[in-house]
Amino acid sequence: xxxxxxxxxxxxxxxxxxxxxxxxxxxxxxxxxxxxxxxxxxxxxxxxxxxxxxxxxxxxxxxxxxxxxxxxxxxxxxxxxxxxxxxxxxxxxxxxxxxxxxxxxxxxxxxxxxxxxxxxxxxxxxxxxxxxxxxxxxxxxxxxxxxxxxxxxx
Ligand SMILES: CC(C)(COP(=O)(O)OP(=O)(O)OC[C@H]1O[C@@H](n2cnc3c(N)ncnc32)[C@H](O)[C@@H]1OP(=O)(O)O)[C@@H](O)C(=O)NCCC(=O)NCCS
Numbered sequence: 001x002x003x004x005x006x007x008x009x010x011x012x013x014x015x016x017x018x019x020x021x022x023x024x025x026x027x028x029x030x031x032x033x034x035x036x037x038x039x040x041x042x043x044x045x046x047x048x049x050x051x052x053x054x055x056x057x058x059x060x061x062x063x064x065x066x067x068x069x070x071x072x073x074x075x076x077x078x079x080x081x082x083x084x085x086x087x088x089x090x091x092x093x094x095x096x097x098x099x100x101x102x103x104x105x106x107x108x109x110x111x112x113x114x115x116x117x118x119x120x121x122x123x124x125x126x127x128x129x130x131x132x133x134x135x136x137x138x139x140x141x142x143x144x145x146x147x148x149x150x151x152x153x154x
Contacts, residue, residue, distance in 0.1 A: 002051060004084065006091045009039055009046040009058060016055040017048070024074045027136040035060070038071075045095075049075075049088045057084050059092055061104075068096055070106035073115075085118055093122070097148065104146045109139050119144050 009017065014035045021028050021035075038044035038060050045061040045068070057075035061068050075085045096104065107130065108115050124144040133141035 004056075004087060005050045005053075006047055006088060007050065009035075009048045011036055011039055013048060013055060013058075014039075017058055020055070020058070020074055020076045021072075023077055027134075030072065038062075045092075047088065047092060049084055049091075051079070051084075057088055059088050061092070061096075063096075063099065063101065066100060066102040068101045068104045070104065073106075081114070086121070089118070089122060102148050105143060106145075107133070107141045107143050109134055110142055111139060116142065116144075122146065 014032050017035050018032060021030055035046070038046050043063050045063045046058065048055050048058040050056065055076075056079040058072070059070065060072040062071050063069075073085070073089075075088075104124070106119065106124070108119065110129070124146045126142045127145045128143045130141040130143060132138040
């Protein structure tokens with residue numbers, strides 16, 4: 001059985017994060033400094049999933065209770081579609097529920113079927129489209145939301 005560990009990211013993880021970031025998001029605008037800032041910030045919430053001590057994925061959220069925003073989420077290409085993304089998201093959900101988070105938001109490219117399928121599995125619903133949000137190819141973004149009480153706000 002593969003054994004993984006999820007833990008909070010620290011500043012010395014950033015070089016490994018960047019290797020994954022630039023291979024999965026060729027047009028990423030995130031820099032070393034962006035990750036360092038999230039790791040240091042009080043409202044930043046950054047966790048990594050490790051397999052045999054190797055970083056294979058990470059998630060970064062911006063948390064302002066009772067709301068959370070997933071601002072970055074990736075699994076190393078080599079380890080995708082093997083359940084690790086789901087494992088990381090489940091871990092984070094348990095943490096967020098303890099923090100009394102009531103809603104989680106994220107944005108995803110309309111063409112990103114893999115991620116959208118994963119988010120739907122976790123009961124995220126599309127709530128709006130942001131036209132031409134992704135500047136490299138003018139692709140639309142879907143804003144998805146999860147409300148823990150199951151109700152959409154009026
Ligand atoms: C999106 C991402 C984080 C998901 O992590 P992952 O480890 O690959 O996903 P998992 O193996 O945990 O898959 C969980 C679910 O995702 C969906 N999924 C995974 N691989 C898929 C594929 N090849 N095609 C369609 N759906 C897929 C399925 O719903 C799957 O559930 P299932 O196994 O019950 O069918 C990862 O694929 C990734 O880093 N993608 C590139 C970066 C990205 O798109 N990040 C999100 C930006 S918003």
